[in-house]
Amino acid sequence: MSAVLAIGGQDNIRLGINRPREWATRSRRAAMNNMIEILEEHPDDVVEKELESAIWALNEDEQIDLVALAWLGRGDGDASEWDDLRHQAAEAHNNRTAAYLLGLPLLPDYLEEALDQFGESSAAAMEGKL
Template identity: 40%
Template sequence: MMEISARKVVHIIFQAREGRMADAELRAFIDNLNMDEQSALVAIAWVGRGAFEAEDYAEAVATAEAEATTPTADYLMGMPHLAENLENGLEALGVDVSAEEEDFL
């Protein structure tokens, strides 16, 4: 079970796709997530880029919690292909991204 709603992750995906124009809003949104949500977000991105398999999601969350040394927004916003990593991560975890995306279109 993810500690962050798919809706919040999709919101971040859309902001990340907007590029530089959404940086301040994206940073504020991530900063306002609680620590569990931030760790889950990092874990989803890791699953999406192939650093962890979907079945190792819990381990990815634990690793994100244990290795958090920089602000989550800084870390994620410095990640190449953040939007794609998050989308791929949700899909790998069995979340229907298209259903959540409809709310944003």
């Protein structure tokens, strides 16, 4: 799962989220045009392909955990409801897990929020300490 967090973090950088000064210096119209271009789907997106491969490399239980973490971070419950969220994710599990997760534009934020609820950091997860 650490690979998913690391790659997801790269996706935030690609989307320009970590470059506020660059965005602030552009006119509003130019920034909006650039954001639209950045958010468009690109069939050759290496980051997306790496993330999809990392998700597919997870076993079924890990994929279920990842979906449950995304739901937890999205606010579908809190850490005390983990067992219920995980049970729901297990019931919903299918062969489209990667496509589903990649369809969540805030996936890295959701995962980070979920880890925060368990008192863990994304940095620890990326270092493989979880």
